[in-house]
Amino acid sequence: MGLFDAELINKYNCSGPRYTSYPTANNFSIFSLKDYQQQSALSKRRKTSISLYCHIPFCDTVCYYCGCNKVVTKDKTKAEPYLDALYKEIDMQSLLFGKEQVVKQMHFGGGTPTFLSGEQIIQLSNKLQQAFNFDLDGEYSIEIDPRGIDKNLIESLAMARFNRISIGVQDFDLEVQKAVNRVQSFKQTKAVIDISRKNGFDSISIDLIYGLPRQSKDTFIKTLEKVNELRPERISLFNYAHLPVLFKPQRRIVLEELPSPAEKLKIFQYSLEYLIDQGYIYIGMDHFALPNDPLAIAQSEGNLYRNFQGYSTHSECDIVGLGVSSIGQVADSFSQNEKSLERYYQALKSGQLPISKGLIVNKDDKIRRALIMEMICHFEVNILKLEERFCIKFTNYFAENIEKLQQMQNDGLIEFNSHSIIVMERGKLLVRNICMIFDSYLESTEASFSKTI
Ligand SMILES: C[S@@+](CC[C@H](N)C(=O)[O-])C[C@H]1O[C@@H](n2cnc3c(N)ncnc32)[C@H](O)[C@@H]1O
Numbered sequence: 261m262g263l264f265d266a267e268l269i270n271k272y273n274c275s276g277p278r279y280t281s282y283p284t285a286n287n288f289s290i291f292s293l294k295d296y297q298q299q300s301a302l303s304k305r306r307k308t309s310i311s312l313y314c315h316i317p318f319c320d321t322v323c324y325y326c327g328c329n330k331v332v333t334k335d336k337t338k339a340e341p342y343l344d345a346l347y348k349e350i351d352m353q354s355l356l357f358g359k360e361q362v363v364k365q366m367h368f369g370g371g372t373p374t375f376l377s378g379e380q381i382i383q384l385s386n387k388l389q390q391a392f393n394f395d396l397d398g399e400y401s402i403e404i405d406p407r408g409i410d411k412n413l414i415e416s417l418a419m420a421r422f423n424r425i426s427i428g429v430q431d432f433d434l435e436v437q438k439a440v441n442r443v444q445s446f447k448q449t450k451a452v453i454d455i456s457r458k459n460g461f462d463s464i465s466i467d468l469i470y471g472l473p474r475q476s477k478d479t480f481i482k483t484l485e486k487v488n489e490l491r492p493e494r495i496s497l498f499n500y501a502h503l504p505v506l507f508k509p510q511r512r513i514v515l516e517e518l519p520s521p522a523e524k525l526k527i528f529q530y531s532l533e534y535l536i537d538q539g540y541i542y543i544g545m546d547h548f549a550l551p552n553d554p555l556a557i558a559q560s561e562g563n564l565y566r567n568f569q570g571y572s573t574h575s576e577c578d579i580v581g582l583g584v585s586s587i588g589q590v591a592d593s594f595s596q597n598e599k600s601l602e603r604y605y606q607a608l609k610s611g612q613l614p615i616s617k618g619l620i621v622n623k624d625d626k627i628r629r630a631l632i633m634e635m636i637c638h639f640e641v642n643i644l645k646l647e648e649r650f651c652i653k654f655t656n657y658f659a660e661n662i663e664k665l666q667q668m669q670n671d672g673l674i675e676f677n678s679h680s681i682i683v684m685e686r687g688k689l690l691v692r693n694i695c696m697i698f699d700s701y702l703e704s705t706e707a708s709f710s711k712t713i
Pocket residue numbers: 319325326327328369370371372373403404405406427428429430467468469498499500501502
């Protein structure tokens with residue numbers, strides 16, 4: 261069956277983080293508004309560029325697999341009080357940052373940002389542009405659900421200054437779609453992409469998930485062929501994270517219909533080979549891009565970075581998180597907004613930023629973060645550079661991890677010597693497991709993570 265045998269699958273199929281940050285969000289704890297003010301003052305002094313993340317939590321139907329922070333409702337009037345609160349938050353946040361801090365990137369995520377009307381999206385975008393100092397050539401992206409989108413809405417997105425669109429697909433197989441309560445035809449998806457391209461969106465990204473019920477390698481091949489026909493600039497191929505304790509709708513997924521870990525590996529392995537064969541570059545973990553896409557260029561130049569939205573080209577930016585549950589990364593801190601709408605509204609009503617928890621990174625976090633980011637973005641860690649940058653001796657600093665690294669070397673996942681750690685082909689599929697060796701928080705947390713395979 262290729263790169264893995266059953267023994268190796270059993271050995272490495274444990275639960276683990278997806279490392280969109282290090283330390284991961286489950287380690288955030290008490291973090292005061294004063295902490296945030298100090299960190300934003302530091303960001304202002306450093307004149308760090310900004311990446312804005314704006315969370316719109318509403319969806320009008322629920323997809324059973326969904327692990328996002330969302331509120332399912334058909335009532336469109338729910339958007340109004342939310343936008344009022346968001347505007348207050350934008351006003352408060354913008355006062356903390358300097359006008360010389362340029363916004364180079366903006367992302368609307370969800371939930372489903374296109375739950376909002378075109379007019380609401382334009383107003384929100386205008387509000388942000390008045391509050392912050394935008395770069396004319398920035399990357400402005402929005403997640404859209406093609407079900408129920410029309411030409412007018414896409415035109416509004418262009419007017420709101422977006423230049424990138426990310427489209428949820430997951431799988432084109434009707435049986436899979438029925439099993440997850442998300443029926444979405446190829447025709448509908450293609451129509452939205454065609455209109456988007458006509459409106460000047462030259463970067464389209466498609467989200468897929470492997471590991472969904474009723475999926476097999478044979479069914480997924482057909483989905484991939486259809487996706488390739490659409491030729492998006494980027495493809496995200498997420499490993500289905502099944503955590504029914506945290507995400508109630510996932511309890512409606514029939515466990516017997518889920519593909520086995522071995523089948524999931526086959527799907528991923530085939531997808532990897534197919535997409536590379538079709539001219540896509542494997543960026544890492546769950547992302548693919550066409551060779552002229554900025555992600556592929558950043559990877560080849562060693563400037564790739566990973567954050568809460570996946571891979572990014574803007575490692576120099578601080579992230580200002582806006583909206584319920586959103587996560588920010590400002591100066592030396594991470595912080596997260598209230599996850600419940602009620603508490604989010606309450607905080608803003610009483611004139612306070614809705615930050616609920618966070619973390620200030622220490623030197624050890626920075627060393628491990630640099631290593632984990634290198635590994636996950638470039639499949640290679642330059643030990644000599646790391647030693648020089650942080651004034652450490654790798655074999656001393658990570659003495660207790662050497663045995664595990666050697667085991668992974670014996671299993672053919674990595675090549676490791678005093679100069680570098682290089683991730684091998686079979687190790688690329690298990691890069692989360694390799695990063696976990698260096699995660700000093702794992703043993704002390706009881707968080708539930710999804711399976712790595
Ligand atoms: C906020 S949604 C995208 C926008 C829009 N709501 C939609 O579904 O079209 C973000 C993406 O997260 C991914 N996702 C959601 N739940 C997941 C899970 N449990 N495991 C892996 N990926 C998941 C899906 O690929 C989804 O498209």
